[in-house]
Amino acid sequence: MAKLTLVQAINQALDHEMTRDDRVIILGEDVGKNGGVFRVTEGLAEKHGEHRVQNTPLDESGIIGAAIGLAMAGMRPIPEIQFEGFMGPAYDQIVNHAARYRARSRGTVTIPMTIRVPVGGGIHAPELHSDSPEAIYTHSPGLKVVMPCTPYDAKGLLLSAIRDPDPVIFFEPKRVYRSFREEVPEEDYTIPIGEAKVVNDGDDLTVVTWGASVFQCLEAIDGLPDDVSVELIDLRTVDPIDIDCIAESVQKTGRCVVVHEAPRTAGLGAEISALVQERCFLHLEAPVQRVTGFDTIMPYYKLELEYLPDAERIGKGITECLAY
Amino acid sequence: MPRETIYEAKIEYLQILNEDGVLDESEAEGSLTDEQALELYEQMWIYRRFDEIAFKLQRSGRMGTYPQNKGQEANAAGSGLAMQRGVDWVVPCYRENLAMHLHGMPYHQILMHWMGDERGNMIPEGVKMTPLSVPIGTHMLHAAGIGWAMKLRGESGAVITYFGDGATSEGDFHGAMNFASVLQAPVIFFCQNNQWAISVPFEQQMHSRTVAQKALAYDMPTIRVDGNDIFAVYKATKEARERAVNGGGPSFIEGMTYRLADHTTADDARRYRDPAEVEAWAEKDPLIRTRKYLASKGLWDDEKQALLGERAEKIVGEIVKAAEGVEPPRTEDFFDYMFAEPTPELVEQRDTMRTSSIGVNPGQIGLRAQGERV
Numbered sequence: 001m002a003k004l005t006l007v008q009a010i011n012q013a014l015d016h017e018m019t020r021d022d023r024v025i026i027l028g029e030d031v032g033k034n035g036g037v038f039r040v041t042e043g044l045a046e047k048h049g050e051h052r053v054q055n056t057p058l059d060e061s062g063i064i065g066a067a068i069g070l071a072m073a074g075m076r077p078i079p080e081i082q083f084e085g086f087m088g089p090a091y092d093q094i095v096n097h098a099a100r101y102r103a104r105s106r107g108t109v110t111i112p113m114t115i116r117v118p119v120g121g122g123i124h125a126p127e128l129h130s131d132s133p134e135a136i137y138t139h140s141p142g143l144k145v146v147m148p149c150t151p152y153d154a155k156g157l158l159l160s161a162i163r164d165p166d167p168v169i170f171f172e173p174k175r176v177y178r179s180f181r182e183e184v185p186e187e188d189y190t191i192p193i194g195e196a197k198v199v200n201d202g203d204d205l206t207v208v209t210w211g212a213s214v215f216q217c218l219e220a221i222d223g224l225p226d227d228v229s230v231e232l233i234d235l236r237t238v239d240p241i242d243i244d245c246i247a248e249s250v251q252k253t254g255r256c257v258v259v260h261e262a263p264r265t266a267g268l269g270a271e272i273s274a275l276v277q278e279r280c281f282l283h284l285e286a287p288v289q290r291v292t293g294f295d296t297i298m299p300y301y302k303l304e305l306e307y308l309p310d311a312e313r314i315g316k317g318i319t320e321c322l323a324y
Numbered sequence: 325m326p327r328e329t330i331y332e333a334k335i336e337y338l339q340i341l342n343e344d345g346v347l348d349e350s351e352a353e354g355s356l357t358d359e360q361a362l363e364l365y366e367q368m369w370i371y372r373r374f375d376e377i378a379f380k381l382q383r384s385g386r387m388g389t390y391p392q393n394k395g396q397e398a399n400a401a402g403s404g405l406a407m408q409r410g411v412d413w414v415v416p417c418y419r420e421n422l423a424m425h426l427h428g429m430p431y432h433q434i435l436m437h438w439m440g441d442e443r444g445n446m447i448p449e450g451v452k453m454t455p456l457s458v459p460i461g462t463h464m465l466h467a468a469g470i471g472w473a474m475k476l477r478g479e480s481g482a483v484i485t486y487f488g489d490g491a492t493s494e495g496d497f498h499g500a501m502n503f504a505s506v507l508q509a510p511v512i513f514f515c516q517n518n519q520w521a522i523s524v525p526f527e528q529q530m531h532s533r534t535v536a537q538k539a540l541a542y543d544m545p546t547i548r549v550d551g552n553d554i555f556a557v558y559k560a561t562k563e564a565r566e567r568a569v570n571g572g573g574p575s576f577i578e579g580m581t582y583r584l585a586d587h588t589t590a591d592d593a594r595r596y597r598d599p600a601e602v603e604a605w606a607e608k609d610p611l612i613r614t615r616k617y618l619a620s621k622g623l624w625d626d627e628k629q630a631l632l633g634e635r636a637e638k639i640v641g642e643i644v645k646a647a648e649g650v651e652p653p654r655t656e657d658f659f660d661y662m663f664a665e666p667t668p669e670l671v672e673q674r675d676t677m678r679t680s681s682i683g684v685n686p687g688q689i690g691l692r693a694q695g696e697r698v
């Protein structure tokens with residue numbers, strides 16, 4: 001089995017689905033000959049034709065708005081937004097149109113579309129290239145929000161997303177794009193949207209996270225004393241949240257730490273904390289601890305590592321939650 | 325009634341200094357004097373050296389991603405000089421560093437920006453400029469608002485805003501044009517048409533034959549100029565500025581140029597661009613033709629060039645030293661500048677560097693009560 005990076009696994013999934021389903025088209029800035037600024041669509045224009053891997057004008061609202069039209073009219077568009085920081089111009093199309101069409105037309109107009117977006121910090125990028133806006137779209141009903149962090153999960157989840165009858169935002173943690181490889185089957189397989197994964201089994205405390213933070217959490221857990229047993233959950237999908245998986249774990253451990261890159265206030269940690277409180281109230285030994293980005297703008301890269309939850313800060317959060 | 329033509333338009337193209345360094349004397353009237361041309365040549369040359377060194381800083385790991393301006397210096401130089409420093413506003417994107425410099429933004433701060441430091445965005449006292457803008461096509465609306473404010477406040481002067489060909493595809497571009505037009509604000513929309521938006525060529529960006537014609541929809545005076553010709557850029561900008569300060573409203577200038585370098589240091593243009601095209605444009609380099617012109621006037625020679633080279637080396641060396649010599653930014657900074665007065669929550673997060681208020685003691689209310697770093 002081939003060992004692929006996250007970039008390669010996503011590329012393989014796109015290639016696979018374009019071959020299988022001729023309704024699938026990719027559109028976005030620089031996705032054609034250049035293969036996207038991260039090379040995720042490399043080789044696809046050559047193989048499937050530039051009309052199926054369409055370079056678009058520099059207009060995010062246009063990209064998503066046009067993709068909505070494509071989806072309504074029988075295509076399966078996969079628009080790419082070059083960086084999460086540039087979803088702004090497309091916000092209206094995503095939230096006020098894509099997310100609402102099915103409900104407001106009582107199921108007669110539907111938008112099967114997968115919006116791919118590189119996300120997150122840690123790569124020393126220019127301003128507005130390092131944010132984590134997943135909570136904003138989770139807070140908008142009518143969208144599914146996926147953020148896998150391993151090549152295997154990315155391929156399986158992307159195939160599910162493309163085949164999903166509703167709009168899915170597929171966030172790709174750019175810090176992990178080329179950070180490691182793993183075996184990815186060439187065959188067709190899917191991972192259901194909304195299913196979390198237990199990365200590490202443990203009994204003392206549950207850490208819930210997703211995206212690139214999974215690796216910071218693994219590092220933090222590695223640094224804990226041997227007698228501490230931590231269960232690590234990678235949500236993979238943040239909307240819908242797999243609360244059953246989280247609750248089962250927290251009912252066992254009695255303690256929960258949520259880690260994310262995005263700012264804390266009204267972030268997904270707040271939602272998860274509320275759900276845990278509802279489902280696990282009598283099992284909890286400590287308040288749910290949040291280790292997240294601060295309530296500031298994402299600092300420019302000289303200070304980004306001070307902002308992002310790292311192994312040290314996560315480790316401290318775990319230790320304190322355990323000691324409570 | 326037979327159909328009649330109710331609207332007709334044309335787009336003019338202005339070139340004064342051609343690729344061979346020959347000046348069109350009749351059009352040169354009202355453009356740069358020879359001293360100004362000399363001054364701009366030196367500025368462009370020093371800028372080019374700055375640009376090359378910035379590239380090297382990135383390659384040697386001393387700086388992050390950097391977008392080179394190479395080949396587009398004449399747009400920045402000619403328009404920058406035509407605007408009045410300290411009176412007019414400059415609302416830049418990121419490919420007119422020389423215009424920012426001419427209006428008072430120190431070069432070392434531009435380097436600090438690309439070194440990942442917000443202090444590179446600090447606007448010096450008395451400089452009328454916004455920090456360079458990363459979300460493409462969005463900042464031109466601010467120019468419309470600034471121009472509107474100047475009008476409301478009865479201030480004399482104008483605003484110039486810079487953006488690329490790709491930026492004209494964004495909805496906000498059209499919003500900015502419409503606002504400035506409806507409010508007749510004193511704004512100059514300066515499009516640096518370098519014919520590429522990363523890997524997307526002009527013909528894929530728009531089906532329009534020129535960018536300049538987009539201004540027709542807003543009934544705005546508009547022109548395409550040779551953007552590698554400081555004389556044409558200066559003259560068109562000066563005319564637009566005069567119109568703006570005399571109540572004539574906004575204008576549009578399309579400066580035709582070419583991005584001689586990769587989009588940024590993170591890009592590899594060989595993947596999508598024919599090297600022959602780059603070579604052809606390299607011959608139209610604004611520095612080459614300006615030098616030819618000055619030499620033909622007896623204003624430039626090899627000796628002067630050698631001296632300029634030495635001067636540039638020294639200047640750029642100092643710039644790099646200044647940018648690398650600043651003390652590291654403080655972590656507190658990203659909290660302290662969020663609001664005029666930080667909120668209590670921000671103060672707590674800053675002082676504890678934590679985002680959760682639970683500690684080890686169940687009776688504890690806040691972290692500060694526990695005597696952590698305050």
Ligand SMILES: Cc1ncc(C[n+]2csc(CCOP(=O)(O)OP(=O)(O)O)c2C)c(N)n1
Nearest residue numbers: 086419458459460488489490491520521522
């Ligand atoms: C809103 C937005 N979308 C996408 C990007 C990514 N991006 C940065 S520069 C660029 C191309 C800009 O082209 P153009 O406006 O022609 O300016 P140039 O870089 O050629 O000077 C793109 C797509 C961005 N910075 N902002």
Ligand SMILES: [Mg+2]
Nearest residue numbers: 488489520521
């Ligand atoms: Mg361009």
